[in-house]
Amino acid sequence: MSAHPFLARVRRTLPAWLACLAFAAAACPASAADPETPVPRAPDPAPKRLTLFEAVGLALEGNLDLRVERRGPMEAMATQQQARGDFDPVWETRLGTEYRERLVNQYDAESRRLFSSLESAALVDALDPETGLVGELDPEQQSLLEESIRSADLRVREFEEETRSFRTQLSQLLPFGAEIDLVATEIQTETTLTRELSSTGLPLSPFYPDQHEALLYARITQPLLRGAGFAANLVGIRVTRANKKQADAQFVTAVQRSVAAVVRAYYDYAYARDAVEVLRESRDAARLLLDQTRTRFEQGTIDMVEVRRTESELAEREDGLLAGQNQAVELRNALLRLLFNRPDYMGAGELVPVDGVPDPERMPDHDFEVLAAKARELRPEYATLKAEAEAEQARLRYARNQLLPEVNLVAGYGLRGLDESSRAVADRVLEDQDRHEWSVAVVASVPIGNREARGLVGRARARVQEVEDRRLRVDAQVRMEIANALDSCRSTAERIRTAAVSRQAADATVAAETLRLQEGQTTVFVVVQAQKDQRIAQLRQLLAELDHAKSRVALELACGSILDRFGIVVEGSGAPDRGPSMRMQKTGATRPDPS
Incomplete structure (x- = not known):
């Protein structure tokens, strides 16, 4: 059985390698192998002068x-910066939608048309041509109106209602305790009653139109005793x-x-x-x-x-x-x-x-x-x-303020508008064509004993x-x-x-x-x-x-x-x-x- 080629090559070259090593050892100076020969040392670092x-x-x-x-x-x-953050304005916004299935009691269309015709005739008869005012209805006409609407004609109808709302609010706490809120809201309501039309193209339920309601409101809450002043806030x-x-x-x-x-x-x-x-x-x-x-x-x-x-x-x-x-x-x-x-x-x-x-x-x-x-x-x-x-x-000043009863003055003022579209209701609010509302209240809270x-x-x-x-x-x-x-x-x-x-x-x-x-x-x-x-x-x-x-x-x-x-x-x-x-x-x- 023949040897592997690599092993054969090692056997041939090994004597030559050994001879080279021996020659290199003989060529080295004797002083290099002498253990007593001093090895050169690196110089010590120079002293460093240091003042106090x-x-x-x-x-x-x-x-x-x-x-x-x-x-x-x-x-x-x-x-400290975190504590100052208590007086930073807070902006809050909500945009949402709601869907509901509802029921309503409603007279049928024939009863509503009869009632409308009788009511119109009775109003014409009761109109005073000199004053232009509507007087009392005739008892017979009143009886006919009451008979035209019978409970048997009531129908329970199902309809769907969808409400889309938008609300944004800016709140600010002031250093002397007052809290100011600025609120703007818009609510859009649509129902299937509005979308149902008769054969003539008129809505079957004209009493339930789509509506857009907007509100601009400002409210201020000012503590009068507890929580009032810089010491408490x-x-x-x-x-x-x-x-x-x-x-x-x-x-x-x-x-x-x-x-x-x-x-x-x-x-x-x-x-x-x-x-x-x-x-x-x-x-x-x-x-x-x-x-x-x-x-x-x-x-x-x-x-x-x-x-x-x-x-x-x-x-x-x-x-x-x-x-x-x-x-x-x-x-x-x-x-x-x-x-x-x-x-x-x-x-x-x-x-x-x-x-x-x-x-x-x-x-x-x-x-x-x-x-x-x-x-x-x-x-x-x-x-x-x-x-x-x-x-x-x-x-201590804050604690003394907490001994007082809590009495707050709350005042608010707002503008409210109602129309069929967002733009129309915005115009009515901005042009001051709709209703104003305001409120003033004093809210008091007195803890009994106030041991805390x-x-x-x-x-x-x-x-x-x-x-x-x-x-x-x-x-x-x-x-x-x-x-x-x-x-x-x-x-x-x-x-x-x-x-x-x-x-x-x-x-x-x-x-x-x-x-x-x-x-x-x-x-x-x-x-x-x-x-x-x-x-x-x-x-x-x-x-x-x-x-x-x-x-x-x-x-x-x-x-x-x-x-x-x-x-x-x-x-x-x-x-x-x-x-x-x-x-x-x-x-x-x-x-x-x-x-």
């Missing part, structure tokens, strides 16, 4: 939390307007908190970087001290114990430096998380804060009452409470008082926050001054003990302890500066002036599809503290 103003701007630009909070004012604006608009103010104030609160969070994260990261530098300098000082200690050990001036002690101190400082670097990376990531949607910053190898902490010598205004007054003006919580008070006052309205008033009063109590509580809370932040600013400023003195003393001690060690007048242990004290003093000064910077942020947040520091202006939205916007001053550095 830039950090705040980036955070506000891509902050997802603010994007969510912006939906609140947009929803409130849409609700604009409550929805006023409440939604107040809700819009609350939503705007809540958005401002979110912006302030976001800015405060960015500033705190910026200062935390700046502190961590400075602390790393302090720890690195301390590590380098320990290395230098270890080199000096080993040299002196080789010279035989000190024991091996001093070398081991210095090595242990160096290892401890290396560990502290690694921990500080790890903390700096975590704080850097925390800051970058606040700068949403910024891939150019997220990929930075190193982020360098440019701005330092505020100068403790430039403290804000120390007057507590001035700061409290500024907080009442700028804190969004007060704007929220003011808007809630407006909404509850509007509800009384309960509504009691609830509204309770909520008004609740808003006032909450305002007092917020005022006390704000004053406490200002007092705490102001005391913290003062205490941290004092801590900075004392920490600076302590650091200067520690620097002088390290310099003196190092010189004494070189002269052989002290031990390595004393120098190591002096360096530890120096490092602690430096970190304590940095921590005091960080706490002071955060205290300034807390004071600005308590006074509501943190947005003024960066020139941030929040503008409300004017349409439901566009939320509030923010503007910042075009400058690269932060402004001085406005407070």
Whole structure:
């Protein structure tokens, strides 16, 4: 059995392929297969310098939390527009047709002709030629008329009736409670009685002609007590307007908190970087001290114990430096998380804060009452409470109106026309040839007890008082926050001054003990302890500066002036599809503290 042609071709060409692979492996340089050969690395991204103003701007630009909070004012604006829709005109139109099969009692044609002839003769005889008036009928003629129409001559007839109607109406509710209706109707009625003709071409039932009826009517309903006035009808608009103010104030609160969070994260990261530098300098000082200690050990001036002690101190400082670097990376990531949607910053190898902490010598205004007054003006919580008070006052006025009895004045006027065609009846109505109609009525409704309205008033009063109590509580809370932040600013400023003195003393001690060690007048242990004290003093000064910077942020947040520091202006939205916007001053550095 012969092999498949493809398999035979593979057997023939396989040795040649193996030879090519072996030649290619031999031609490759040995260094390519050497695992110890270093692989070229891409250069680390260049450090990015970031000012505090830039950090705040980036955070506000891509902050997802603010994007969510912006939906609140947009929803409130849409609700306000919906409330205004109660006063939009409403146009309603109806076009329809109806078909009915009906029955009617009708005398036969012979009885109707006899009655008509006798009635005509009797009227002629009763006519007074001098006055032209018809007098009383003769008793004999009256008897003949009554006998000409006999019940036995009545016939039940079936006929079909078709009615086509058109109605259009425009209604409008006015802000003071009046409701206006403008109505136009036309009704066309046709029956089979009209279409039936005699042999002479005359209708068999002339008493049932086709007819077209038109009506133009205007009606106004004006409440006189309950439901009258702007307080009873604009409550929805006023409440939604107040809700819009609350939503705007809540958005401002979110912006302030976001800015405060960015500033705190910026200062935390700046502190961590400075602390790393302090720890690195301390590590380098320990290395230098270890080199000096080993040299002196080789010279035989000190024991091996001093070398081991210095090595242990160096290892401890290396560990502290690694921990500080790890903390700096975590704080850097925390800051970058606040700068949403910024891939150019997220990929930075190193982020360098440019701005330092505020100068403790430039403290804000120390007057507590001035700061409290500024907080009442700028804190969004007060704007929220003011808007809630407006909404509850509007509800209270509406509830008081509901205590009144319902008395409505209803008035209407119309023109009505009747003819055989639509055009004819329209001409009669427009030319004022037909009947006028008008109506005036007073409709009263008095609920016995009216417990629902009384309960509504009691609830509204309770909520008004609740808003006032909450305002007092917020005022006390704000004053406490200002007092705490102001005391913290003062205490941290004092801590900075004392920490600076302590650091200067520690620097002088390290310099003196190092010189004494070189002269052989002290031990390595004393120098190591002096360096530890120096490092602690430096970190304590940095921590005091960080706490002071955060205290300034807390004071600005308590006074509501943190947005003024960066020139941030929040503008409300004017349409439901566009939320509030923010503007910042075009400058690269932060402004001085406005407070």
